[in-house]
Amino acid sequence: xxxxxxxxxxxxxxAGVSKSTVxxxxxxxxxxxxxxxxxxxxxxxxxxYVYNRGAANLRQSKSKIIGIVVNDLTNSFFAELAVGVDAxxxxxGFVQFLANTGEKIERQREVVASMREHxxxxxxxxPARGTEAADLAPLVESGIPVVLVVRDIAGAQxxxxxxxxxxxxxxxxxxLIERGHQRIAFLGGFPDTAVFEARMRGYRxxxxxxxxxxxxxxxxxxxxxxxGGVTAVEQAMMLxxxxxxxxxxNDAVAFGVCDGLRARRLEPGADFAVIGFDDVIxxxxxxxxxxxxxxxxxxxxxxxxxxxxKQIKAGKAEPEAIVSSVRLVVRxxxxxxxxxxxxxxx
Amino acid sequence: xxxxxxxxxxxxxxAGVSKSTVxxxxxxxxxxxxxxxxxxxxxxxxxxYVYNRGAANLRQSKSKIIGIVVNDLTNSFFAELAVGVDAxxxxxGFVQFLANTGEKIERQREVVASMREHxxxxxxxxPARGTEAADLAPLVESGIPVVLVVRDIAGAQxxxxxxxxxxxxxxxxxxLIERGHQRIAFLGGFPDTAVFEARMRGYRxxxxxxxxxxxxxxxxxxxxxxxGGVTAVEQAMMLxxxxxxxxxxNDAVAFGVCDGLRARRLEPGADFAVIGFDDVIxxxxxxxxxxxxxxxxxxxxxxxxxxxxKQIKAGKAEPEAIVSSVRLVVRxxxxxxxxxxxxxxx
DNA sequence: TTTCATAATTGGAACGTTCCAATTTCGTCA
DNA sequence: TGACGAAATTGGAACGTTCCAATTATGAAA
Numbered sequence: 001x002x003x004x005x006x007x008x009x010x011x012x013x014x015a016g017v018s019k020s021t022v023x024x025x026x027x028x029x030x031x032x033x034x035x036x037x038x039x040x041x042x043x044x045x046x047x048x049y050v051y052n053r054g055a056a057n058l059r060q061s062k063s064k065i066i067g068i069v070v071n072d073l074t075n076s077f078f079a080e081l082a083v084g085v086d087a088x089x090x091x092x093g094f095v096q097f098l099a100n101t102g103e104k105i106e107r108q109r110e111v112v113a114s115m116r117e118h119x120x121x122x123x124x125x126x127p128a129r130g131t132e133a134a135d136l137a138p139l140v141e142s143g144i145p146v147v148l149v150v151r152d153i154a155g156a157q158x159x160x161x162x163x164x165x166x167x168x169x170x171x172x173x174x175x176l177i178e179r180g181h182q183r184i185a186f187l188g189g190f191p192d193t194a195v196f197e198a199r200m201r202g203y204r205x206x207x208x209x210x211x212x213x214x215x216x217x218x219x220x221x222x223x224x225x226x227x228g229g230v231t232a233v234e235q236a237m238m239l240x241x242x243x244x245x246x247x248x249x250n251d252a253v254a255f256g257v258c259d260g261l262r263a264r265r266l267e268p269g270a271d272f273a274v275i276g277f278d279d280v281i282x283x284x285x286x287x288x289x290x291x292x293x294x295x296x297x298x299x300x301x302x303x304x305x306x307x308x309x310k311q312i313k314a315g316k317a318e319p320e321a322i323v324s325s326v327r328l329v330v331r332x333x334x335x336x337x338x339x340x341x342x343x344x345x346x
Numbered sequence: 347x348x349x350x351x352x353x354x355x356x357x358x359x360x361a362g363v364s365k366s367t368v369x370x371x372x373x374x375x376x377x378x379x380x381x382x383x384x385x386x387x388x389x390x391x392x393x394x395y396v397y398n399r400g401a402a403n404l405r406q407s408k409s410k411i412i413g414i415v416v417n418d419l420t421n422s423f424f425a426e427l428a429v430g431v432d433a434x435x436x437x438x439g440f441v442q443f444l445a446n447t448g449e450k451i452e453r454q455r456e457v458v459a460s461m462r463e464h465x466x467x468x469x470x471x472x473p474a475r476g477t478e479a480a481d482l483a484p485l486v487e488s489g490i491p492v493v494l495v496v497r498d499i500a501g502a503q504x505x506x507x508x509x510x511x512x513x514x515x516x517x518x519x520x521x522l523i524e525r526g527h528q529r530i531a532f533l534g535g536f537p538d539t540a541v542f543e544a545r546m547r548g549y550r551x552x553x554x555x556x557x558x559x560x561x562x563x564x565x566x567x568x569x570x571x572x573x574g575g576v577t578a579v580e581q582a583m584m585l586x587x588x589x590x591x592x593x594x595x596n597d598a599v600a601f602g603v604c605d606g607l608r609a610r611r612l613e614p615g616a617d618f619a620v621i622g623f624d625d626v627i628x629x630x631x632x633x634x635x636x637x638x639x640x641x642x643x644x645x646x647x648x649x650x651x652x653x654x655x656k657q658i659k660a661g662k663a664e665p666e667a668i669v670s671s672v673r674l675v676v677r678x679x680x681x682x683x684x685x686x687x688x689x690x691x692x
Numbered sequence: 693t694t695t696c697a698t699a700a701t702t703g704g705a706a707c708g709t710t711c712c713a714a715t716t717t718c719g720t721c722a
Numbered sequence: 723t724g725a726c727g728a729a730a731t732t733g734g735a736a737c738g739t740t741c742c743a744a745t746t747a748t749g750a751a752a
Contacts, residue, residue, distance in 0.1 A: 005407065007708055018732045023710060033730060048484070053463045054400050054409070055708035058737050061351065063400070065464075073432070074627060079425040086419070086446045090453070095460050098444035100432045107436070114441050117399045118411070138394070226631045259633035281420065285572045287605035353738055364702045369740060379700060401738035404707050 006049045014043040026051065057119060064094045066308060067115035068124040069108060071151075073100040075225075075252060076280050077297050078126060081149065084301020085124055092309055101128045105135070112139065122308045126150045129193060133157075145311035149304045151195055152321065159311065159319045161304045165195055165277075168293035168326040169202025170209075172247045172275045175291075175328060177210050179335060181245040181273060185218040187232040187257055189249030196221070196249060199277065203247055224249050229256020230263075237264060245273035245334070251280045251292055258288075258333065273334040288332035295326055352395045360389040372397065403465060410440045412654060413461035414470040415454060417497075419446040421571070421598060422626045423643050424472060427495065430647020431470055438655055447474045451481070458485065468654045472496045475539060479503075491657035495650045497541055498667065505657065505665045507650045511541055511623075514639035514672040515548025516555075518593050518621045521637075521674060523556050525681060527591040527619060531564040533578040533603055535595030542567070542595060545623065549593055570595050575602020576609075583610060591619035591680070597626045597638055604634075604679065619680040634678035641672050 008026070012019040017036055024032045025040040032040075043049075057063040068085050070078040082098060089096045097120060099111035108128045115123065122145040127135075133155035139146055140157050148160040176184050186203045189196040200219065207214045220235050222228035229248060233256070236243055248254035254276030258268040268274050269288040276283060279294035303324065311317045354372070358365040363382055370378045371386040378386075389395075403409040414431050416424040428444060435442050443466060445457035454474045461469065468491040471482075479501035485492055486503050494506040522530050532549045535542040546565065553560045566581050568574035575594060579602070582589055594600035600622030604614040614620050615634040622629060625640035649670065657663045 005708085009708080019708090020710085020732055020734095021730085024731085027710085031730065036730080048487075050459075050488070051463045052404075052465065052708050054403050054465050055737090056710070057400050058398075058404055058708080058739085059710045061737065073425055073429050074422070076420070076422050076425065079419055079422065082444070083419050083446050083448075086444070090445065090457065095443055095445070095457070095464060097441055098428070098432070099436065099441070100429050102429075111436065111441070113396075117397045118441060119398065119400050141394075142396070226628055230631065255628075256631065259631065262633045282572055282601070285576060285602060285605060287608040351738085355738080365738090366702055366704095366740085367700085370701085373740085377700065382700080398738050401707090402740070404709085404738080405740045407707065 005052070006047045007052070008049075010047055011040060011043045011049055014047060015039045063119045063121050065097060065118065065120045066094050066122045066124065066305075066312075067097040067099070067112075067118075067120040069099045069101055069111055069115075070126045071101050071103050071108075071128045073098075076282070077250065077252075077278050077295075078150075080280065080297035081126065081301040081304075084298035084303075085305045086301075087298075088302050088305040088309070092305075094309075103128045105130055109135065116142065116144070120144065122146070122312045124149055124304050124308055127153060129190065143316055145308055145316065147304050147308045147311070149300060151193065154194075157319055159307060159317075160321045161300065161307060162195075162321075162323050163295045163300065163326050164323050165198035165326075166202040166205070168277065168295070168328070169199040169247060170206045171202075171326075171328045172277070172291075172293050173203050173206035174210075175330065176245045176247070176273055176275065176334065177206065177212070179245075179273065181243075182212070183215075183218065183241060183243040183245070185220065185236050185243035185246040187220050187236060187246045187248050188222045188228050188253030189224045191221040199247075199249065218243055222249075222253065224253060226252045226256035226259065229253035229258075230260040231256075233257040233260035243272075245275075247275050247277070249277060251276035251278040251283050251290060254290055254292065254333070255282075255286065258286075258290075269333045269335050275328075275334050279329055283329075284331070286333075291331045291334035292329055293326050294329045295324075300324065351398070352393045353398070354395075356393055357386060357389045357395055360393060361385045409465045409467050411443060411464065411466045412440050412468045412470065412651075412658075413443040413445070413458075413464075413466040415445045415447055415457055415461075416472045417447050417449050417454075417474045419444075422628070423596065423598070423624050423641075424496075426626060426643035427472065427647040427650075430644035430649075431651045432647075433644075434648050434651040434655070438651075440655075449474045451476055455481065462488070462490070466490070468492070468658045470495055470650050470654055473499060475536060489662055491654055491662065493650050493654045493657070495646065497539065500540075503665055505653060505663075506667045507646065507653060508541075508667075508669050509641045509646065509672050510669050511544035511672075512548040512551070514623065514641070514674070515545040515593060516552045517548075517672075517674045518623075518637075518639050519549050519552035520556075521676065522591045522593070522619055522621065522680065523552065523558070525591075525619065528558070529561075529564065529587060529589040529591070531566065531582050531589035531592040533566050533582060533592045533594050534568045534574050534599030535570045537567040545593075545595065564589055568595075568599065570599055572598050572602040572605065575599035575604075576606040577602075579603040579606035589618075591621075593621050593623070595623060597622035597624040597629050597636060600636055600638065600679070601628075601632065604632075604636075615679045615681050621674075621680050625675055629675075630677070632679075637677045637680035638675055639672050640675045641670075646670065 008019045008022045011022045101108040124147050126149050146158040152160040220232045222232040276290045276292035279292045283290040354365045354368045357368045447454040472495045482502050492504040498506040566578045568578040622636045622638035625638045629636040
């Protein structure tokens with residue numbers, strides 16, 4: 001019933017060679033004669049051998065495992081990020097441990113510990129809200145390469161890959177100003193996060209650059225979700241002096257803002273300009289198509305994985321902080337009259 | 347610079363006991379004296395020991411790893427499924443390998459092989475389109491418990507957890523019929539999948555039950571995505587005899603259908619009834635809120651994980667096929683005038 | 693004190709691989 | 723035929739843990 005494991009020794013016996021030779025074949029070493037290689041491979045097939053990577057890892061004290069921990073896999077931005085990571089990691093012959101923390105620091109601590117025990121050779125982390133440099137200290141001390149994505153942590157001695165939130169927000173608000181908007185809101189997101197802070201600074205920057213006043217009442221935080229967007233826009237529309245446009249913390253919020261507008265019989269794009277941030281896949285197909293600052297989550301995941309793999313290969317490189325540039329993708333939701341051709345080509 | 351690993355032996359030396367005792371402490375065995383346990387734990391803390399699960403796995407020839415392979419993590423249904431799995435798997439002290447196949451059989455083969463090499467003790471698979479029982483054969487032969495989710499595979503000797511697609515579709519279409527719709531379309535999804543087949547059978551069943559004709563022209567396949575929904579509804583609206591309602595293959599398609607309707611200046615819910623399938627989180631907050639057949643993806647992931655863990659614990663149980671029941675959640679998109687209270691409580 | 697059961701501890705083998713150093717095989721050339 | 727370098731193969735130790743059987747310490751009963 002219970003079939004016991006086939007090992008290199010069994011293969012060796014079947015092929016009439018030593019286990020060392022089998023090992024060499026497994027590593028496709030050039031040292032082994034073609035004829036014996038064939039014999040060994042035949043035995044491997046016949047006996048249904050499956051390589052025990054755990055044993056190999058033990059011997060070599062290294063693994064082909066990388067860990068990725070995200071704060072909210074339910075958010076399609078992070079799901080896409082994970083897909084991007086997975087793609088390059090798989091191609092490099094690695095396999096990924098994926099854990100979701102749901103923004104819970106405690107969970108994050110647990111999963112990171114668990115991953116260390118499993119001997120991951122590197123970690124990509126989109127840290128939960130409130131993560132501090134100290135939380136990562138044991139990790140960096142142990143010499144495991146870590147790449148922070150999306151959210152950077154001040155003082156952490158690790159590499160990070162973030163997007164240029166400041167420039168993106170600035171470009172978006174400039175665009176709204178050019179279209180003649182005078183009262184522009186910033187909607188959604190938790191104010192105590194670095195990402196919020198950066199995007200908001202960009203928002204402010206564009207306003208002062210244009211010599212326009214910035215009103216604190218128009219900056220309305222909320223959960224960075226669709227539901228949060230609904231409540232944020234509701235609050236904004238209760239103001240005496242209503243905004244006519246909004247830059248939203250992210251696309252999820254932007255969709256929520258559209259929902260909230262419709263609930264008030266306002267058509268996003270026509271009656272109120274909305275711009276998102278991230279460019280998740282649905283942004284393109286939504287109606288109206290969402291004008292947004294494209295962060296390219298999948299590409300970001302890929303780059304993060306590449307950076308991590310590079311560091312793994314190099315042993316231990318200096319931490320580098322990469323901020324990738326973003327671009328404003330103008331679609332319908334900001335009231336633009338763009339022909340769809342350009343977009344369709346992409 | 348490169349600090350070498352701290353092992354049980356180091357701990358033993360520091361605490362003045364044998365490695366066997368340290369091992370017992372690690373397993374929190376009752377055999378060890380409180381005083382020595384304390385000593386050992388102190389040493390563990392002081393030296394910054396991290397448990398090498400790989401070595402333990404090798405010795406015990408079992409692991410605390412489960413694999414989950416999904417066909418499209420970009421689809422939030424599957425992302426939520428993964429979140430559900432992750433939750434129970436983490437709580438059980440396991441860690442999950444997550445791989446995305448992107449519907450590619452070849453990728454699937456690779457990742458499953460890789461997971462086997464890593465010694466996963468069980469596998470949850472949402473198989474890529476076109477997967478056959480033979481593809482899983484080596485896996486089941488090796489005695490690794492496998493749970494198929496979402497999509498079942500005929501003839502595969504493994505457990506499966508699917509939803510009652512037939513009953514769900516039937517309930518949805520009955521609801522549309524009750525509201526007086528005469529021409530009801532079935533939109534989206536790849537016709538060569540079992541899930542499509544089952545939902546479509548439910549759709550047909552409800553029509554014949556009501557003595558209504560079923561028109562093949564009203565059954566329009568497409569990619570099971572938002573973009574697919576847009577094209578499907580476009581095609582439907584070009585028919586001479588247009589439908590007034592649609593059951594969509596899944597929520598993503600349903601959202602796409604809403605987009606497509608708006609592009610034609612039709613308001614989903616008011617001018618055209620649309621019902622989705624899955625009940626992803628956005629379904630509730632979208633405007634109009636999506637009437638949909640709730641499959642509870644996260645709960646499904648949880649149940650799949652529980653089923654798998656049960657089988658792992660039991661050694662090897664008989665494969666069981668669970669089809670979990672679904673329920674129609676009536677919201678706005680089908681034109682219902684429901685008060686939102688009931689829903690808000692959930 | 694001796695005797696025993698029980699509690700606590702321990703050394704060594706084992707898990708399946710890789711790596712090193714050593715050995716054998718082979719073809720070529722003198 | 724012998725010698726020699728290159729090519730191919732090999733045995734054994736090692737990776738860090740767990741498990742088993744065996745040993746030692748402890749304390750209660752005689």
